[in-house]
Structure formats: C-alpha cells, structure tokens
Amino acid sequence: MTSPMIPPAAAPTTMSRADGLHMLNVSHAFGDHTVVSGVSVFVNPGELVCLLGPSGCGKTTLLRLAAGLEDLQVGRITIGEDTVADGQGGAQMPPEKRNVGLMFQDFALFPHLTVYENIVFGLAEKDRTRREWARDTLTTMGLGDYADAFPHTLSGGQQQRVALLRALAPAPRVLLLDEPFSGLDVNRRAQIRQDTFQILSRSGIATLMVTHDPEEAMFMADRIMVMQHGRIVQSGTPVEIYFHPKTVFVAELFGPVNRLDCRVENGALVSALGRFPANGLAEGAEAQVLVRPEALNLSQPATADAGIPLTVVSARSLGRSTHLTLSLGDDDAGPLFNARMPGVFLPEIGSRVSARVAPEHLLIFPKSAP
Amino acid sequence: MPHMKRLFAAGLVAASTVFGATTWAQAADQEVNLYSYRQPFLIKPLLDAFTKETGIKVNVVFAKKGMLEKIKAAGDNSPADAVLTVDIGRLYALKEGGVLQAVKSDTLEKNIPAHFRDPEGLWFGLTSRARVALVSKERVKPGELTSYEDLTDPKFKGRICVRSGKNAYNVALIASMIAHHGEEGAEKWLQGVKANLARKPQGNDRAQAKAVYEGVCDIAITNNYYMGKMMTNDEKPEQKKWAAAVRLTYLNQGDRGNHMNVSGAAVTKSAKNKEAAVKLLEFLSGDAAQKIYAEDNQEYPVKPGVPYSKLVQSWGDFKADTLSLEKIAKLRPAASRLVDKVGFDDGPGS
C-alpha cells in the first residue's frame, strides 16, 4: 500500500515554518496533586518531539498547557517569538488565538458535521485557498467519497486521517498530537503511522506528540523525552534512548528485560550469565545489569565455549521471531531469563542451549552506595 | 438634563403600561381593584350591579393563599384597594398584618350592626353564616341532637361526618368552643367528636351531606348556605337528593346560640382609590346587594331588615351566638394546634 501524497499546499506558509514551541520550567498541579514539575520542552521547526511515558506521568497535561486548554500556573510557553502563556501572573493567550493544531486521542470529530465541514471548521469563510486544499487533500487521501458523510460512518483509520487533516487545515504554527494511534486497530496502526509520518515530515511543522507506546515514539520521533512522575528523566534521539537509557525505568519502557545483580570482582562484573567488563566500576562495587531479551544470543547444541548453558523452559514461535524462557538450572526452578531470537528457533523443551551476551548490548547501572 | 429625565420617565410609563402595571396608569379612572377570596363568578352579579349604579369599574383578582404577603410586600405601591374574604380569620390576619385602613362611614355603620364590624372600622362583615348540623331525616329523630356538645355523646359513635379540622370554618368553630369551654374543655370536646366520626375527615361541606345521603353517616357539620345551594342546584340535580335526605338543625338554641362566621370586606392601607373602595363596601352593605347575597347565596344578610331568602326562612328562626368575632379570630392558632394535638384529621380509631 502506498502512502497518500499530500499536495504541496499542505505545508504551512513559509513564515510559520520558522516557529518552534518552547515550554520553559513548567509546573502544574490539580488541587494538591502535582502532575508536572519543572519541565522544559523545546520543539524546533520541522522537528517531531515525542513525550513518552506511562499514563498519569503528566504528558497530556503538558500538551493541554501548550494548547491553552489549561491555564499555565508556573513557567512560560512561547510559540515562535510570542509568549502565549506566562505562569508568573502574565497573560494567558486563549487557545483560539494560539494557532496550534491539536489532535485528540478520541479524535473528537464533530458528530453533527460532515467530514468536509469538520476539516474546514477552523477556516475562515473566505479562505478559498485552504478550502480547496482541504478538498484536494481529502481526494488524494482516498477520502473524497466521504466528504459529505458523517464521521460515525467512517472507520477508525479514516476518522484519524480526518482529525489530522482538520488539525492541519488552518496551517497551525505548532501541531500537538495526543496518542494519535491508540484508538486504532493494531493491524492498521503500522500503516496509518507511516502515512501520518509522511504527512508530517512534508509539512515541516514543529510537532509535539504524546504517547505511551515506545515503538510508536521510536518510529515517529526525531527526539524522545521520557517522562516519569511529572519530570523529564531522559531526553535524546530514539537510538540514545534505546541503547543508552539513563535509568532502569527508561530501559524497561521498551518491554521486560532480564535483570542481573552483579559485583565487581577482579576487575570484572560477575553475573549468572558470565563475566562482563567492569566499565570503570571500582572493585567490590555492586551493579545491576540489564539484558534485553533480543541481546541474548542462543545457540544449539550447547557447548562450553558457546556461552553459559541454559535449559529451555518454553519456546513459542511468533513468526518473525521466537520467544523463549530459559532456566539457569536443570528445570524451571532456577532463575529464569527471557530471550527473543529472530526467525524460527524452536529447541525442544528441556533441551540445553548456550547463551552469550554481546558486551555492547549490556545496560549497566551501578547501585548507589547505601 | 431635563430631556433625559423626561425620556426616562416616558420609558417607565411605557414599560409599566405594556406589562400591565396598574397602579397609576389607572389611578385617574373611576375604578377599584379588589383582591377576592371568593370566586369571581360568584360575586360577579354583585359587582355588575355596583358598576351599573356608580359607573365604577371593579377589577378582581381571585386568590386564596398569599394575599396578605402580596399586599404587605408591595407596600405603598400595592394596587389593591379593597379585599373581600369569606371568613373572619382572613380579615383578622389582614388587620394584624397592618395592611388595612380604618374607614369612617355613616352608611356602613348604619347598615352593619356593631358586632359584625371592627370597632375601629378596619373591617366590615357583609354576610353571616351559621355552622349547622345536617342530620339524616330517617336516622336522627328531631331533638336527638341539639348542641355542639351533644356531638360527643357515645350514641353518635360512628355517625358523624365533617371535613378537615384545619378548614377555616372548623377552625373558627373550634375557636368558639375554646372561648366557651376553655382550652381543656375544647380539647375534650374535640376528642369526643373525633371518637364519634364515621370516617377520616375529608372532602368539602357538601360532601358531608352526600355522605349522609349515602348512609355513611347520620350527622354532617356544614355551613347553612350549602343546604340552600344543594336544594336549588338545577345543574346537578343529584344534590337535591342529598339535601332531601337531611334536616337542617340549628344548635345550642337553648343556650348561647349557633356558632356564626362572617364574610367581609376591608379597605387596604395603600388604597389609591379609597373613595371608590368605600363606595363599594357601602354598596355591598346596602339593600340591593344584601338581597342578592340572601337570594343567590342563601347567606344571612347583616343589614337589619333585609329579609332572608324564602328557603332560609323555611328552616325557621334561630338564635345566633353573639361571641365576638375578634375573639374567635384570636383563638384560631390555638384551635389549629388543638386539631394537631387531638389528631382530629387522623380520623376515628387512631
């Protein structure tokens, strides 16, 4: 399936292309409950920044603050050169004046308006150029036949595209996306994600997206900011976040990992899965080593020099990869490890395999001294 | 800026005319605004006669609850010139509420005997009515029931019908019992009547007569004019049958006389058309109006010399209790509390 082509007019005007979003030292509380504390977010023009974190970490609040749907309590928000909200008693620009596009998780399409009417909702009556653009884009996105239909007759994916188009139609200076794909069927998600990525990268607009799905963040984002308990715990490119997580929390965002408690002995970290380089940790220091399931390299038959011997407790093929549970002991009583091997790798239950970990895939977190 | 002022004033005039504010838009005309506890269709013949004689138009608004509060709240601006009520309690409440003004009129004083009006001229009785017993012709022998006190006689157990003890007419009757027997005596009496009731107090006066006709009970306590109205009701001839089943009996003829109440009228303190209002009262106490009251409503005219209707006359002469109406009115709250205390409205056997 080819991704839909967006006519050039989809791009906002060159003037707004230069606008970025700056949220400086923002804090927010609902009653006694602080949901955001001291967070700064910068989204440059043409950049897509992803706020990643579990539900309740404050990421959606940040989005609503940027849109002006919540009054800013502490901090400052600027779009381009304009301060749109000042938490130090300054003015709060109402959302309709900010020229931001916001796409909601539930799409929030107006049920009483047709697809076309929804898209041009934010356009002036006489804005013929954008109205024409809306018509054209609908057609190129394969929704031309639905222009006069009501939203509830559309599929989830179609509704998502309408919502995105509606947000983009007034050529916003900043685009905000709140869990844009979570309302969609899993098997359609990948395709729609790709389509959306295409649309956004062509538009060159500063985009702030909120999600709890790390894979989604990896796919879409130029930069990911991981949030936990209302704070940013790490910010970086997708590769940095995945390969160099600063905390166990960040590392575990991408799925369950194998945890190993280690101690530095004779200049090396000693663990159940073998000895690893100490990476400058002092002798006797304790550390936690995380090994992602895909970083465990298995081979069969098990030989002593092929790695640590493990017993297969279960092996399930997922088609593209195989998921295995392994035990250090002879049966499933010993410490268990998860592994994921590409392709079909289906050793018999109870058989022995050898496991080896590439040192560059180890995630080492020193335990702070008690 | 005199212009602005005039403009504003004109606007207010226009507004008050549009929305029907009556006070000064109509003050200049010869008319009188009447708050009435009586249904307009009942008093229409009287008012029509008044307008015909004097050329003064009467605007009526009919209400039962809240009239006093309405007049009080409006203060000097109240559009009401006069009030027409059906029981002494309302007249007294209006007087106590301070919304009435004293009227000095030779005609009124001549037409209305002193015990039917307020000594200071704050209110005037226009008709009087007796609270009588309607007894079954078949089941109650003449002379068997002669007084209110007889109603507690155990021989009448399960044979008496009466409307709610909280009804204004009953409250006044109980107040008169307090006046004559003291609160304790009245309580005992009310207890006794309650014990003799045939059913839970309910319905209106006519419904009690109907119950006698139906055999539910043998004695009904009602106002006298209902008997007349039932007897002459051509629209609902079945009421004639009810009346035919009962005999009207005046009570306490051997001693103090039958308990009486009045319907009356008063002029409000804020009356803008005081002159017309007094004229109306004078007219209502005059021969022509008193005759209409007697003939159409079967009430007793207050003006001496105006004959009772033929029908009323057929019930014979009677002796009226001359207990001061003011005294009855003052005892109303006590009477009402007594009804609660005795649990009168819960009916017999409770």
Place this chain on the structure above:
Amino acid sequence: MPHPAAVADRPATRYQLARLIPDRWGIITLAVALFVATPLIAVATIAMTPAPDIWRHLYNTVLFGYVERTVMLIGGIGLGTFIIGTGTAWLVTMCRFPGRGLFNWALVLPLAVPTYILAFVFTDQLEYAGAVQGTLREIFGWRNRQDYWFPEIRSMGGAITVMTLVLYPYVYLLARAAFLEQSVCVLEVSRTLGKSAWQSFWNVALPLARPAIVVGMTLAMMEALNDFGTVDFFGVKTFTAGIYDVWLNMDNISGAAQLASVLMIFVVVLVVLERMARRGQRYHHTSSKIQALPSYRLRGIKAMLAAVFCALPILFGFVLPASVLVSYAVVFFDVTLQANYLTITLNSISLSLGAAVIAVAIGLLLAYGLRMGSGPLPRAAVRFASIGYAVPGAVLAIGVIVPMAGLDNSIDAFSERVFGVSTGLLFSGTVIAILYGYLARFLALSFGTIEAGLGKVSRNMDGAARTLGANPFQTMSRVHFPLLRTSLLTAGLLVFVDCMKELPITIILRPFGYDTLATFVFQYASDELFEESALGALTIVAAGLIPVVILALTTLRSRPGHAGGGHP
C-alpha cells in the same frame, strides 16, 4: 534553582486559591444561579424573622405524622414511577409485541394531564357515588356501604396512584433514552455469560441506565414533595400540608418558611447522598458499536401481558381522564366559552412559551458556565437554584414577591425622587413576576436536561473547537448548540407542559384581570364546580399534548452516534 518541594507547592496553593475564587465563567454562573435562587433565599430569610415557636408544638403532635406520610408518599411514588417508567421503557425498546409502536409514544401522554384533574376524575369515578361503585352495587344488589368493601380513594394509596400515573412519564422518557443509548454488545456479553434476558436487564441494563432513571425519579419525587392540591384533595396530611397549616391557620409565615427551609435541606441532603452513592461509578459506554436493537419477540401470553402492562398506565393516566373531560366539556360547553376562553388560552400558551424560552436560555447558560468555569461555589449555587422544584408553589411565590416588590419599591422611590414620576410595581405587578416564579420553579427541568445533554458532548470537542480558532461563544454556537438541539427542545417542552399546568404561583403572582387556563379551572374546581370548567381543563391537556408527542417522537429518533439525534 528552587527546591523541588517549593516548585511542587506553589502551583498547588495557587490552584487551591484559584479554586475558591471563581473565574469569569464561574462568576457569571454564580450570579445567574443566585438570581434564580433569590426566591429560595427570600424564603430562608423569612424563616429567620422572629416568630412564635412552632417546633415544640409540631414535635409533640403532628410532625412525625407529616414526615412519615411524606416519606411514604414520595417513596410510593418513587417506586411506582420506577416500576411503570422503567418497565414500560424496557418493553418498548427491547421487546416486540402487539401495539409497541403505539405505546412507544402514547406512554408519554399522561404527562399532559394536570395531577389535580386526574385526582378529581379518579375520585369522581371511584368514590361511593361514582360510576364504578354504583355499577357494582347494581350488579350485586348491595344497598349501602356496610354491605361491601371497596378501597377508599381519598387515601394515601389513592394519592400515590394518581400522582404516579401522571409522573411516571419522566422516568419513562429518561429510561427509554438511556436504554436506546446502551450498546447492545454489553447485553449480548451478559447473555453469553449465561444470564437470561431478565437477568441481563436486572444486572446490566438497569445499572447502566441508573443515572437517567434516578434523575427521572428525582423529578417525580420533587414534584410530589411540592404538591399541595392533590394531597389535600385526598386528605393526606404531608409536610407541605403542614407548611400551609402553620402559615394560614396559625398565621405564622415565618414558621411556615422554617418548615419550607427544612424541606429544602431535606432535598439537598437527598440529592447529595444520591450523588455520593454514585461517585466513582462512571458509566461510560465502553463500546461504540451501533447496531439495531435486538428486540426479543414476545409471543402468546407474554406478549399479551406486555401489552396490558403498557396499556394500563395510558388508559388510566390519559384515556380515562380525557374522556371524562370531553363528556363534561360537551355538557358545559357554553359556560366555559363565556369566560374569555380564547384570551385565557392565549395567556396560558404565551406565558408557558415565554417561560420555556427563558428557562432553556438560563439552563443552557448555567450548564455551560459549569462546564467552562471551575470551582465548588458556582456548582453549589446552581444545585441550590434547582431545588425550587421541590418547594411548594405558594411558598415559592411569596419568595418571589417579597424581593421583587422590594426592588419595585426602590425603583419607584428613586424615580419619584429623581424624575418626579412614580413607576409603581414594575415587575411584581406584572406577568414578569409569574415568569420569574416559573423560572425559579422549573429551572431543575431545563438545567437537568441540558446538563445531561452537554455531558454527552466530549470535552475534547471543546478543545478541538478552541484550538481550531473558535472562541467560547463560537464553540457554543457552532459545536454545542447543534449537538444539544434535542436536549434544548426536550427541556423547553417539559417546561412548557409544566407551566401550562402550574397553579399556585400563577394564582398568587398574576396581575388584575389576568387568567390562565389553570386559574380558570381552579376557580370552578375550588367551588366543586369542576365540571363547568372541563373545556378549560381539556384545553390544558390538549395544549400539552402537542409538545408531549413531539417529545416522544424526538427522543425516539435519537440514537447514539447521532449524538443528540438531529442531522439534516
């Protein structure tokens, strides 16, 4: 760099402060709510003026009786409206049986019948001299009351029956709308989990519809609380009867206002308790799939029972009173026609229409204000303003007249001093007073309906509209208003029908020479000449019929996804 704790604290305190001081919307909401609640505040103020103590007397004598009977009355009516309203709503939405199409809208008809008219008709037919007992006597040869037993119509049971028959349509309308909105999936899940259709109704559909049903029952019970005419007619001494007794027989308006205030507190407590019981249970529709409703086809005896169950309330709540009225109207046609029949009909209709428009506008403003503004103060004020529905009408009327006449007199004095012109009673002497009284009384109807409708419009839609450049008023006109059309229409029609029937406020607040159908009927009814005003009563019913049928048909069309029902 401030200490983290300091950062966390500052917004919290700021927010708490902001919570107590309402924002712009909050202030507007608060002001409007207080405007509507002024009569209630006036009643509470009257209650505080010194007066002879009535509580000791009431406590020693009738208070417990009042409370007991009031609880029985509203309990009975709550149960009755629940059974009839929910039962019929379930049958017509979920089952198929003969006559379903007709019942679907005809079940709303009793709403158009004033309670006092139904009370009169019932008594007329069922009392000793009535047609029913008369016929029975003829058939069985009984001679008098001692020969047989027949239930006493003038009783608690009679009052509950009559009021239930008139009030159940509130529950029916709301329950039906709730059932229509429910996803069929959850019911099907229940069936696959081994529950019978009946169990599914009881365990799934009913709890899901609970908020709507409770709203309907609350309306019915509040209406029962404020009623005096009907209970008085049936000889049932309720709390409201006590209020009038203290006021009129004991000449103690302050004591009466104290009783009325207690009644208000009672209602507030009930409403708060219900809300607390419901807290945490938020019934979101978990599935948005729209499918045709399943319609269990009922056959044989079941179909017949369903038809009878639906037919009875219509028969007794509408057909019977309407036909009795028609028969009287034919006989006494000329009596009614003499009395400016057309003028008073016009008065009734224009007054009710005006009140409906005002109540909807204010209800919309308040519902919208609460949605936009934060803060417990405006919220509490709006809740308070809507308990006017439970206050006895005559008491509320006094609450209207006292502050309004006070205002009039101030304006008059000012105008007299500055312009030398007396303005008289600008408001309290005019129909404006009646309209204000209607607003204070029926706000609960319009506000409740609109708030429920607005609740179904997702907040994200507000956000979407705002970020697309619409200001709050544009959001209201372009998004909320069209989505709320059905709710607004429903609110307006409910208020209209109730105003057509309204009596105590109208009779106290109307100016000279101003009659409505209800006051006209009352004049005759209060002298036991009800039959002569039958044409007037019939007109009230007929005028209520049109909106009631529109109401039934509109809610019938509304299905989820259409979010309120009316697209082009």
